[in-house]
Amino acid sequence: MPLVFRLFSLCPLWLLHGMGALLGWAAFLASPGYRARFLANARQAGYGFAEVRAGVAHAGRMAAELPRLWFGARLPYAWDDPGLIARAYEAGRGIVFLTPHIGCFEISPQAAAYDYGARHGPITILYRPARKAWLARVMAGARTRAGLQAVPTTLAGVRQMVRALRRGQAVGLLPDQVPPAGQGVWAPFFGRDAYTMTLAARLALQTGAAVLLAWVERLPRARGFVVHVRGLGAPLAGDTAQAAAQLNREMERIIRQCPQQYLWGYARYKAPRGDAPGEAA
Structure with a gap:
């Protein structure tokens, strides 16, 4: 399987996006559970299928991009507000980048590493190791690089x-x-309680780091990506539960900017084992 990843990493982005779109629709049509979750999550946020149907193909594109992102040549991207990042680094308190499951979120830390790692030190990202041993090895090697x-x-x-x-x-x-x-609290997300991490808030509150919201928009016709960066709409609440709810509202704000590229099929409302009242989505 790692060899397959290496081979796909040589493909041009337009081909990966084309294959990914087909893959996304195949998964949507073949899996009733995934399809129901996609539609329910979009409906919870107030969207009809016609408004987010592009998300079906974008989910497949996200998967098809991974070999190129992990092993291939660098993909084209641009920051929409690099000055905001420069000012946050100059403050010297560190930066907590928060990126929701939208667009090509794998590019966000890579772009930060490429453009800021040499001067400001590496960006440290948190990841959940895959259950399959071969995939865990691939992910560990692919996600650790210069910066x-x-x-x-x-x-x-x-x-x-x-x-x-x-x-x-x-x-x-x-x-x-x-x-x-x-490791989380129940907080509203598009009007329904979702189990939400407190780690992001605790890191910022404990260290005084700046919190920046970053999301990566996939441009049409495989022209590359734009990394959007914004600050919080208000100072982060001092209570972690309130801060978690605040960050959920910020994630909603980002998603509403480009709902067509959000992963509506993600099981955002699932309950972790041993912790209710959440319902499995």
């Missing part, structure tokens, strides 16, 4: 992130990823 350090979702990994922030470096998280039981 980019991947750490697992363990206490040791969190400690590495704290140390990085205290050195004035950056860390990256997916704040809409469902955390393990005991």
